[in-house]
Amino acid sequence: MLNSFIIVFREGFESFLLVAVILSYLRKSGQKWLSPAVYVAIAVALSASAALGYALSVGIEESTLQRFFGTTAGAYLSSFLANESLREGILGVVAMLMVGSLVIYMWRTGPKVQQRMKDRLSEVSSRTSRTAAIAGVFLFTFLMITREGMETALMLLQVHGSEMLTGAALGLAAAGGFAWGWARYGHLINVKRFFQVTGIFLLLFMVQVGIYSLHEFSEAGLLPNSEALHTATEKFSPDGLYGKWFSVVMLSVCALWLFGGWMMDRLKHTRANTVSLSEV
Numbered sequence: 001m002l003n004s005f006i007i008v009f010r011e012g013f014e015s016f017l018l019v020a021v022i023l024s025y026l027r028k029s030g031q032k033w034l035s036p037a038v039y040v041a042i043a044v045a046l047s048a049s050a051a052l053g054y055a056l057s058v059g060i061e062e063s064t065l066q067r068f069f070g071t072t073a074g075a076y077l078s079s080f081l082a083n084e085s086l087r088e089g090i091l092g093v094v095a096m097l098m099v100g101s102l103v104i105y106m107w108r109t110g111p112k113v114q115q116r117m118k119d120r121l122s123e124v125s126s127r128t129s130r131t132a133a134i135a136g137v138f139l140f141t142f143l144m145i146t147r148e149g150m151e152t153a154l155m156l157l158q159v160h161g162s163e164m165l166t167g168a169a170l171g172l173a174a175a176g177g178f179a180w181g182w183a184r185y186g187h188l189i190n191v192k193r194f195f196q197v198t199g200i201f202l203l204l205f206m207v208q209v210g211i212y213s214l215h216e217f218s219e220a221g222l223l224p225n226s227e228a229l230h231t232a233t234e235k236f237s238p239d240g241l242y243g244k245w246f247s248v249v250m251l252s253v254c255a256l257w258l259f260g261g262w263m264m265d266r267l268k269h270t271r272a273n274t275v276s277l278s279e280v
Helices: 002-028 032-058 062-069 071-082 084-125 130-156 164-188 191-219 226-234 243-279
Strands: none
Touching: 002 032, 002 084, 002 130, 002 164, 002 191, 032 130, 084 130, 084 191, 130 191, 191 226, 191 243
């Protein structure tokens, strides 16, 4: 439950911030008439993300796949989806690459993301044709929210436990509350530190997903010495001897990082006050 809670909490809050930036820009630039395109894009993006998660979790009939991708490709995709171990292993690798790259990208470019979003919105919303402006804002919002939604869907597929939905629901509620608090008391919330800590949690979670993917590939018999690897990684699976404690370890690392960051901020603040007093 803890994993799904933090995943949805972070991704939900990030999505709330994206929507807030988009709507705020349209309001301040006098283009509030484009706001309905944003709301429609959010609804379509969430529907697409939910459909992806559902399709990957329950599978799709071979006839449907053949209709969209052709006979050969459809049959291949159907056999892939039917092999649960192979499917979960590949999806785990995809989640690792996608989430890891995005977390690192946000760390490197986070301070500039809001300005880049505003520049891009300015470009797509200032077109002379109203239809082009609506389409531009719709596509921009759709792509931004879909990225977050599909990232969330891929990560939630790696969470194994009966309380996954409970954790996800609580995470969404917490994200909404946090976003409301940020809107009203933004000066009291260190958003930079929030994304740092949750980013560390997601990277550590990707380590666990990597071990689980290795476990699934060995179960599918795709690796040398698959039986030995399957036995060795069993203890690190979510229900294994060590895997059960991995969430506690992740939370402890994040708490230590947060405490260290808080101490550094306090130290900087104390030094700044000391310098100010010495100048007086």
